[in-house]
Amino acid sequence: MGVSDVQDAAPKPDRMIGMRHVVVFLLFLATTVSYATRVSMSVAIVAMTTPNNYSYPVFEWDRKIQDTLLSSFFWGYIVLQIPAGMLAGRFGGKLLIFVSMLITGIVNLFVPLAADMGDWVAVCGCRIVMGLAQGLLYPSLHGLLGQWSPASERSRMGTFVYAGAQLGTIIEMMMAGVLSAGPWGWPSVYYVAGITCLGWAVLWIIFGASTPGTSRWISKEERKYIEMNAGSLDITEQKKMPTPWKSIWTSLPFWAIILAHCGQSLGFWTLLTEIPSYMSKVLGVNIKNNGLLSALPYVAMYILSFIFSWTADLLVNRNILSLLTVRKVFNTIAFWGPAAALLALSYLPAGHLTMAVVILTITVGLNGAHYVGFLISHIDLSPNFASTLMGITNGCGNIFSIMAPLSVSLVVKDETSASEWRKVFFISIAFYFLSNLFFILFMSGKIQDWNEPQVNNSLEEGVKKEEKKETEKKSEGEHRF
Known part of the structure; x- marks a missing residue:
């Protein structure tokens, strides 16, 4: 059908x-x-x-x-x-x-x-x-x-x-x-x-x-x-459905979602927890003392996420782009956009308040595209096991959420050193770039074979066997007659 x-x-x-x-x-x-x-x-x-x-x-x-x-x-x-x-x-x-x-x-x-x-x-x-x-x-x-x-x-x-x-x-x-x-x-x-x-x-x-x-x-x-x-x-x-663990863990599209979730968690939580410190210690901009400036990037992310989602549905429903292409395009916006903005922020000279806030707002705002990128892709692969898939990827992703501040404490010894902070940003940029590259190469927009219940398959086979037996009986009867 x-x-x-x-x-x-x-x-x-x-x-x-x-x-x-x-x-x-x-x-x-x-x-x-x-x-x-x-x-x-x-x-x-x-x-x-x-x-x-x-x-x-x-x-x-x-x-x-x-x-x-x-x-x-x-x-x-x-x-x-x-x-x-x-x-x-x-x-x-x-x-x-x-x-x-x-x-x-x-x-x-x-x-x-x-x-x-x-x-x-x-x-x-x-x-x-x-x-x-x-x-x-x-x-x-x-x-x-x-x-x-x-x-x-x-x-x-x-x-x-x-x-x-x-x-x-x-x-x-x-x-x-x-x-x-x-x-x-x-x-x-x-x-x-x-x-x-x-x-x-x-x-x-x-x-x-x-x-x-x-x-x-x-x-x-x-x-x-x-x-x-x-x-x-x-x-x-x-x-009635057994969880197809082997099929899940050997699925490249699912690994594409796992890596994307980990890259998103590390990058986003680095932004959320450490960017204010960087802007204060290195750029001389104490954004924590300004509630409006603190909230502005997340307001941008909230608004843009709806623009991205409506655009994504429009592209799919009008048959302009396939579902898979839409997922890849918006995931790329969500990952490579912030990566480029982070790179620009890491080389921004001190004292540029307006430019720093603009770059930070763009970085966080573009990240809102991940809602129609990898985050909803679990359901594309397997509506029946979407909750299980989300449990796995969210668990892995939150390990990287904890790692975000730890990476800063390990790398940055002098909080006023721009060169040491760049190493932290390069880690996030690398995760953003590589995880999205893997997503582009191996993600699928089709419901996977293991989404369907094995129990139903066995029932269908049983029905077919019964039908075959009935056919054989009828043919035997006709032969005797």
């Missing part, structure tokens, strides 16, 4: 807003809120260690303790990526994402009490638990997108959901500072985050569903349209 046949058999529903849009909007809110809770500590920790006028506790945490608290989230975050992918693929993402946000909300509510009674060790424990809980999030998101997004809408739906990470970062950078400086003090940062997570969990348990087939709110027309165009099986069928 061709694409046109599928569309004729399952036309797009007339209603502009369907249940798939409601689910995708809730997933967008989940990404926004979850990222806001990650960033909250980065802002609130300043208030927690600075005297205030409202008698809230002040903690004497040195730089080492603060860095430990900020990184402890990722200690837990990496652990459950692959198991979460397998569970989401087998049982659906609804329950997992609910548990993720529920635990995140509860932990945030307890952070002020933990800090007051157990100091930094208790807070560190809370961050690890929150990391464990959010380790369930991205694999579940990918599995749900695989079930709910028709191929023709996948780029913009995926971008809409994952761009919530940038929006959550922007909102929290602005809100947390205001809350910390107000009469409710730094504890209010965690209380607002916790209540927001719990509020989302209530909405999700009412309106969320792992698949169109398990949603009680969806129309028959929309369900048929999604199921005929998403390329994935219902969860009841997926439960």
Whole structure:
């Protein structure tokens, strides 16, 4: 059956807003809120260690303790990526994402009490638990997108959901500072985050569903349209499917996604965590003291990500470019664009504030194209195992997220030395360039053979054998007659 046949058999529903849009909007809110809770500590920790006028506790945490608290989230975050992918693929993402946000909300509510009674060790424990809980999030998101997004809408739906990470970062950078400086003090940062997570969990348990087939709110027309165009099986069928581990790990297109995810994580987190220090120590531009300048690159990334996604879907749906070509083009924009901008930034003379901010904004903004590059490609390869694939690549990628600041501490001995910082940038540039080159050479836009259930194949073989036996019996009977 061709694409046109599928569309004729399952036309797009007339209603502009369907249940798939409601689910995708809730997933967008989940990404926004979850990222806001990650960033909250980065802002609130300043208030927690600075005297205030409202008698809230002040903690004497040195730089080492603060860095430990900020990184402890990722200690837990990496652990459950692959198991979460397998569970989401087998049982659906609804329950997992609910548990993720529920635990995140509860932990945030307890952070002020933990800090007051157990100091930094208790807070560190809370961050690890929150990391464990959010380790369930991205694999579940990918599995749900695989079930709910028709191929023709996948780029913009995926971008809409994952761009919530940038929006959550922007909102929290602005809100947390205001809350910390107000009469409710730094504890209010965690209380607002916790209540927001719990509020989302209530909405999700009412309106969320792992698949169109398990949603009680969806129309028959929309369900048929999604199921005929998403390329994935219902969860009841997926439960019977053994995970094709050998095929996954020997798939070059999948390795292209792994390397792209690792290159993206190293490059992006180097930008996020180290560029402000470089601009301050080497260029003499203290961007941290200007909230607008700090948020500007991420505002650019948020806006451009939607422009990229709509353009990508337009190119595919109008048959201007193939899906595979679109993935490669936008991944190249997301990787080689920032690589070139980083190279320019590393040779920028000191004191050029405007040019430094322009280059940084371009670097981060172009990186928004990765949402319609490698990040959604798991679903292109295997809608049925998208959550498992995402668990693997996100786990590997976050190892490189942790490596980003470590590479700086190993390479840069003198923070005012431009030549030493260039070595750090060259590492990111190399990862950006080589990982995207591998992606261009070996990525595929076709659903892989191992996406289909082996159980169904064996059933088909059994049916064929039975049909053959029936034919043989009939021919024997006719021969006797």
